[in-house]
Amino acid sequence: MTDALRIIPLGGLGEVGKNMTLYELGDERILVDAGLAFPRDEHLGVDLVLPDFSYLYDHPLHAIVLTHGHEDHVGALPYVLREIEVGEVIATRLTLGLIKSKLDEHGLAQTTDLREADPEGEPLVLGPFTLRFVRMAHSIPDAVAIVVDTPAGRVLHTGDWKLDHTPVDGLKTDVGRLAALGNEGVDLLLGDSTNAERPGMTGSERLVGEAFRQLIPLREGRIVVASFASNIHRVQQAAEVAIENGRRVAVVGRSMRKNMNIARSLGYVDLPDDAIVSPKEAMDLPPDRVLILCTGSQGEPMSALTRIAYGDHPNITVERGDTVIISAKPVPGNELRVHDSINRLAQAGAEVLHQEIAPVHVSGHACSEELRTLLSLVRPRAVMPIHGEYRMLAAHAQLARDSGVPEESIVIAENGAVVQLDARGVRIVDRVDSGVTFVDGLGVGDVQDVALRDRRRLSEDGVLIVVTTIATSDGNEIAPPELIARGFAEDDELLDDLRDEAERVVAELGANGITEIKLLQEHVHDAIGQVVYDRTRRRPMILPVVIEV
Numbered sequence: 001m002t003d004a005l006r007i008i009p010l011g012g013l014g015e016v017g018k019n020m021t022l023y024e025l026g027d028e029r030i031l032v033d034a035g036l037a038f039p040r041d042e043h044l045g046v047d048l049v050l051p052d053f054s055y056l057y058d059h060p061l062h063a064i065v066l067t068h069g070h071e072d073h074v075g076a077l078p079y080v081l082r083e084i085e086v087g088e089v090i091a092t093r094l095t096l097g098l099i100k101s102k103l104d105e106h107g108l109a110q111t112t113d114l115r116e117a118d119p120e121g122e123p124l125v126l127g128p129f130t131l132r133f134v135r136m137a138h139s140i141p142d143a144v145a146i147v148v149d150t151p152a153g154r155v156l157h158t159g160d161w162k163l164d165h166t167p168v169d170g171l172k173t174d175v176g177r178l179a180a181l182g183n184e185g186v187d188l189l190l191g192d193s194t195n196a197e198r199p200g201m202t203g204s205e206r207l208v209g210e211a212f213r214q215l216i217p218l219r220e221g222r223i224v225v226a227s228f229a230s231n232i233h234r235v236q237q238a239a240e241v242a243i244e245n246g247r248r249v250a251v252v253g254r255s256m257r258k259n260m261n262i263a264r265s266l267g268y269v270d271l272p273d274d275a276i277v278s279p280k281e282a283m284d285l286p287p288d289r290v291l292i293l294c295t296g297s298q299g300e301p302m303s304a305l306t307r308i309a310y311g312d313h314p315n316i317t318v319e320r321g322d323t324v325i326i327s328a329k330p331v332p333g334n335e336l337r338v339h340d341s342i343n344r345l346a347q348a349g350a351e352v353l354h355q356e357i358a359p360v361h362v363s364g365h366a367c368s369e370e371l372r373t374l375l376s377l378v379r380p381r382a383v384m385p386i387h388g389e390y391r392m393l394a395a396h397a398q399l400a401r402d403s404g405v406p407e408e409s410i411v412i413a414e415n416g417a418v419v420q421l422d423a424r425g426v427r428i429v430d431r432v433d434s435g436v437t438f439v440d441g442l443g444v445g446d447v448q449d450v451a452l453r454d455r456r457r458l459s460e461d462g463v464l465i466v467v468t469t470i471a472t473s474d475g476n477e478i479a480p481p482e483l484i485a486r487g488f489a490e491d492d493e494l495l496d497d498l499r500d501e502a503e504r505v506v507a508e509l510g511a512n513g514i515t516e517i518k519l520l521q522e523h524v525h526d527a528i529g530q531v532v533y534d535r536t537r538r539r540p541m542i543l544p545v546v547i548e549v
């Protein structure tokens with residue numbers, strides 16, 4: 001048995017997203033979190049971005065332990081479970097509820113052992129690792145920090161957290177337990193750095209409820225509230241205020257419906273059945289009698305709010321007098337998309353309230369005062385900032401320095417670094433492969449058919465560029481689409497058919513008055529991808545380009 005604990009972040013450092021950290025003692029391993037990142041614009045044609053977890057192939061994992069149910073912590077789980085031998089998945093009750101439906105969709109529910117993590121329960125022993133859980137407040141219920149006891153020392157891995165003294169469910173960050181841990185002695189703190197640059201304290205989730213309480217009664221038109229589907233307390237607060245004001249609630253968007261169903265069935269959200277209406281029923285009600293909860297707060301191309309903004313939603317439209325509340329902050333990289341949505345909604349006549357002009361959002365992450373509080377409660381011997389871009393990690397490191405942690409005991413690592421904790425302290429000793437893996441499905445929601453592929457396969461499958469030229473005036477196509485194929489399909493007949501398909505899609509959208517470039521690109525991408533896959537079983541990278549002249 002070795003007495004050196006190796007901590008290897010495979011994702012989540014130098015970025016916000018795809019959190020994944022390996023704890024390794026000899027050949028014994030546990031993984032904390034298995035998250036994904038949102039694709040950025042330069043990942044055109046890619047649905048999901050996962051950490052490169054090829055380092056995990058060598059040895060089985062005792063367990064994957066999840067801090068909470070956000071996609072940047074659990075989204076890669078099915079892909080890891082498909083490739084890696086994993087003893088069990090351990091998470092709190094709501095997190096288990098959320099991942100169960102995800103595992104179901106991927107056909108993994110029968111073959112995965114799940115175990116509930118209980119902050120009040122006995123420690124869990126997994127080989128040389130003993131795990132305990134500490135309740136933390138965050139923007140999703142049931143988040144925990146993980147205490148990892150090993151022969152090499154004790155580590156506290158915070159997960160995402162903030163100090164919310166008045167959380168909606170009353171379950172506060174357990175500062176008593178954190179102080180007790182400080183007395184036991186913590187050798188290394190791995191702490192959330194997202195808001196380390198921001199001064200002061202993050203507001204309580206309850207402040208958003210108060211904002212809803214002020215805004216919603218004054219409105220006379222329809223109200224649309226967009227937020228992360230996982231922000232269950234946010235959604236609940238909006239729905240409660242709406243119901244109090246005589247509105248009924250429609251839940252729109254696949255992930256929003258799914259999360260609401262799970263949260264309601266597990267008792268995390270309590271809303272009367274008769275207050276819920278279908279999107280279609282909602283549009284038949286008088287505008288001042290309805291509130292629509294939807295996805296799309298990040299401007300995701302095929303999400304409910306984006307489709308509403310571009311007049312492309314099958315049920316919901318907005319018009320003058322309506323109010324749209326975007327109750328979220330854009331994840332870095334999504335700002336332009338969100339601005340586009342806001343402009344479109346404003347053009348349609350809606351008043352758009354977002355975090356820059358109304359207190360309709362609070363962060364889920366601790367600001368610098370809260371990080372200072374945690375450092376003084378836990379008094380860690382060493383600190384490794386996690387969860388953030390480099391500047392956030394550096395700001396967190398500075399807070400640790402200020403709190404008296406010696407310079408040589410602060411490690412700013414990057415993805416793939418091997419951080420060793422042993423009797424001599426903590427330092428970076430090695431590097432392993434890290435990076436990104438792309439997942440390209442055949443359209444949103446088509447999870448059964450998602451193909452996992454890395455960069456190598458991407459290059460094997462080739463690239464297909466579809467150039468469509470439309471008239472700025474009316475969106476009509478003014479030249480047949482051009483196709484450029486590289487490393488793919490020498491077959492002229494297939495290329496002809498793809499050209500016809502692109503032409504058909506553009507014509508159909510034009511006939512429906514949809515001329516927005518991003519939507520055209522998405523529709524062309526999905527349609528062409530489907531035909532290529534049906535005919536060749538290959539998934540080239542498809543780059544739809546729309547030129548307006």
Ligand SMILES: [Zn+2]
Pocket residue numbers: 019070072073160387
């Ligand atoms: Zn996170």
Ligand SMILES: [Zn+2]
Pocket residue numbers: 068070138160364
């Ligand atoms: Zn989170």
